[in-house]
Amino acid sequence: MGLTLDITMSLDGFVAGPNPTLEEPLGAGGELLHEWIVRLASWRRYHGLEGGETGADDELAEEIVASIGAHIMGRRMFSGGAGPWEQDPRADGWWGEDPPFHHQVFVLTHHEREPLTKEGGTTFHFVTDGIEAALERATAAAGELDVGISGGAAVAQQYLRAGLIDTMNIHVTPLLLGGGTRLFDEQGGEPIGLELVRAVQGHGVVHLTFTRPS
Amino acid sequence: MGLTLDITMSLDGFVAGPNPTLEEPLGAGGELLHEWIVRLASWRRYHGLEGGETGADDELAEEIVASIGAHIMGRRMFSGGAGPWEQDPRADGWWGEDPPFHHQVFVLTHHEREPLTKEGGTTFHFVTDGIEAALERATAAAGELDVGISGGAAVAQQYLRAGLIDTMNIHVTPLLLGGGTRLFDEQGGEPIGLELVRAVQGHGVVHLTFTRPS
Numbered sequence: 001m002g003l004t005l006d007i008t009m010s011l012d013g014f015v016a017g018p019n020p021t022l023e024e025p026l027g028a029g030g031e032l033l034h035e036w037i038v039r040l041a042s043w044r045r046y047h048g049l050e051g052g053e054t055g056a057d058d059e060l061a062e063e064i065v066a067s068i069g070a071h072i073m074g075r076r077m078f079s080g081g082a083g084p085w086e087q088d089p090r091a092d093g094w095w096g097e098d099p100p101f102h103h104q105v106f107v108l109t110h111h112e113r114e115p116l117t118k119e120g121g122t123t124f125h126f127v128t129d130g131i132e133a134a135l136e137r138a139t140a141a142a143g144e145l146d147v148g149i150s151g152g153a154a155v156a157q158q159y160l161r162a163g164l165i166d167t168m169n170i171h172v173t174p175l176l177l178g179g180g181t182r183l184f185d186e187q188g189g190e191p192i193g194l195e196l197v198r199a200v201q202g203h204g205v206v207h208l209t210f211t212r213p214s
Numbered sequence: 215m216g217l218t219l220d221i222t223m224s225l226d227g228f229v230a231g232p233n234p235t236l237e238e239p240l241g242a243g244g245e246l247l248h249e250w251i252v253r254l255a256s257w258r259r260y261h262g263l264e265g266g267e268t269g270a271d272d273e274l275a276e277e278i279v280a281s282i283g284a285h286i287m288g289r290r291m292f293s294g295g296a297g298p299w300e301q302d303p304r305a306d307g308w309w310g311e312d313p314p315f316h317h318q319v320f321v322l323t324h325h326e327r328e329p330l331t332k333e334g335g336t337t338f339h340f341v342t343d344g345i346e347a348a349l350e351r352a353t354a355a356a357g358e359l360d361v362g363i364s365g366g367a368a369v370a371q372q373y374l375r376a377g378l379i380d381t382m383n384i385h386v387t388p389l390l391l392g393g394g395t396r397l398f399d400e401q402g403g404e405p406i407g408l409e410l411v412r413a414v415q416g417h418g419v420v421h422l423t424f425t426r427p428s
Contacts, residue, residue, distance in 0.1 A: 011384070011408065011424065012398030013227040029405035160390075170225070172386075174408040174424050176374075178401040184226030187392040191243035194225065194388040199415035206413040206422060210225065210388050 002166035003135060004146045005156055006064055007183060008033045008205070009170055014180040015153050025094075027180045033173055036205035037061060046100040057202040064169055069145025070138040071105040072131075074155040078107045078124065095122075104141040106134045108155060131158050153181045161187060168194070168210045171202075216380030217349060218360045219370055220278055221397060222247045222419070223384055228394040229367050239308075241394045247387055250419035251275060260314040271416040278383055283359025284352040285319040286345075288369040292321045292338065309336075318355040320348045322369060345372050367395045375401060382408070382424045385416075 009015050010033060017027030024030065037043050041052035042062040052058070079094065099105075099122040106125050113126040127134040138147040146167070149156055159165050170183075194210040223229050224247060231241030238244065251257050255266035256276040266272070293308065313319075313336040320339050327340040341348040352361040360381070363370055373379050384397075408424040 010405075011422075012401075013396075017405070018402075032405055032407070172422070174410040176398065176401070176406040176408065178403050178405060182227075184390065187226075187390070188232075189392050191224075191231070191246055191392060192390040193246070194390065196388040196415070196418060196420065199413055199420040201410070201413035204410060206410065206420070208225075208386070208420060 001142075001144065002146050003139075003149065003159065003164055004064075004068065004167040004169065005149050005159070005165050006068075006169040007149075007151055007156060007171070008037070008173060009183050010173055010175040010177045012176045012178065013182050013184060014177040015151060015156075015183045016181040017177050018179040027177075029175075029177050030180065032175055033177075036171065036173060036202065046102070048098055048100075053203075055203070056200065057205065057207075060200060060202070060207055067146050068103070068148035069142030070103050071101055071148045071150065072134050072138050072155065072159075073105060073107055073150065074152050075107060075109040075111075077150070077152045077155070078105075078109075095124075098122075099124075104138070106138045106141075108134055131155075131162060131164070135159075135164060153183050156183060157185060157187075160184075163212075166212060167197075168208075170208045170210070172206045172208060174204060215353075215356075215358065216360050217353075217363065217373065217378055218278075218282065218381040218383065219363045219373070219379050220282075220383040221363075221365055221370060221385070222251065222387060223397050224387055224389040224391045226390045226392065227396050227398060228391040229365060229370075229397045230395040231391050232393040241391075243389075243391050244394065246389055247391075250385065250387060250416065260316070262312055262314075267417075269417070270414065271419065271421075274414060274416070274421055281360050282317070282362035283356030284317050285315055285362045285364065286348050286352050286369065286373075287319060287321055287364065288366050289321060289323040289325075291364070291366045291369070292319075292323075309338075312336075318352065320352045320355075322348055345369075345376060345378070349373075349378060367397050370397060371399060371401075374398075377426075380426060381411075382422075384422045384424070386420045386422060388418060 017030035020027040039053050040058040040061055041054050042058050044052035098119040102121040104123050106127050109126050112128050116124040195213050197209040200207040231244035234241040253267050254272040254275055255268050256272050258266035312333040316335040318337050320341050323340050326342050330338040409427050411423040414421040
């Protein structure tokens with residue numbers, strides 16, 4: 001029913017480290033951002049793995065995932081940063097045969113392409129007519145649930161600038177990356193006041209939720 | 215016994231807004247950063263005012279203030295940003311006759327100058343031989359207590375880069391300033407992992423405390 005940004009940011013504001021490569025698509029140190037989530041039981045389950053940590057972080061991550069009925073992502077996130085898509089716009093991306101979404105995913109791109117259906121309920125749709133069209137299609141696909149954006153920063157910033165994000169779940173990690181891709185660039189304009197909904201201290205992470213004031 | 219950074223930052227990473235002037239020394243929208251603190255009973259008391267809000271934010275702010283026995287600040291924070299110091303290095307700054315510190319304050323500057331003693335126990339000392347000398351003098355003045363840095367960003371960054379900050383109290387406000395002075399610039403180098411000590415949800419602010427891993 002709304003658009004939710006769900007992303008992990010270092011204390012110094014970066015959602016990826018500097019110098020992304022094929023080997024390090026999240027840039028130098030970028031993997032450190034996600035240490036808090038990859039060890040969780042819910043993350044492992046969505047990725048077809050067993051085991052993992054339960055508790056407050058896991059419950060919160062699970063709650064967010066359960067609230068999302070469709071995703072929007074950028075071309076780079078689909079292809080894995082500096083991945084194969086850079087060379088071949090028909091490449092399948094790095095999400096494998098059973099991607100962790102299990103719902104419709106709308107990829108913002110300039111390349112028209114037929115939908116790509118994977119195992120486990122994930123279909124990638126390629127949207128070439130802009131962020132509002134993608135949001136409209138994703139909203140219809142999500143039904144009663146929210147539409148999620150998990151990155152990359154460029155896509156998040158486009159939706160932020162357009163004032164289209166209703167809820168932000170920002171997971172702040174105790175890490176200074178010292179460089180890379182910022183979530184919030186210098187947008188200019190008037191200051192925007194948000195409403196702080198909750199702050200939860202997790203294990204090596206703080207979960208912050210903000211909404212636009214109603 | 216250690217060096218504590220205590221500063222308020224917008225969600226998008228700014229500790230002051232863009233375009234500081236004499237009328238708006240914290241830049242456009244910069245005053246919004248400190249709405250959470252100026253209404254507190256402890257802040258008002260330190261500034262010679264009565265009344266104000268009590269509760270969790272006030273107790274936390276009071277606890278931090280009580281832990282600090284001396285301060286270090288930059289020349290701009292002493293003079294009030296784009297204040298009189300810019301024109302006259304002998305100006306007294308904007309802190310008035312009874313500044314809210316009530317202890318020794320060490321001002322980093324290039325202008326040698328005699329100490330300036332104010333009412334209420336505050337003396338400003340002017341340190342021209344660098345950040346380590348200022349820290350040494352402030353540590354001696356603080357006795358059993360910590361040395362505090364509250365800004366500006368340039369001073370905080372110098373101490374961060376030098377690895378001299380032991381504790382960071384970062385008060386994150388639900389605000390997108392869209393520009394201004396960042397607390398964390400692109401320092402480069404290896405990622406620095408911090409330890410998250412606590413995260414407290416306040417009234418229009420989240421209080422985060424980090425230390426360097428021991």
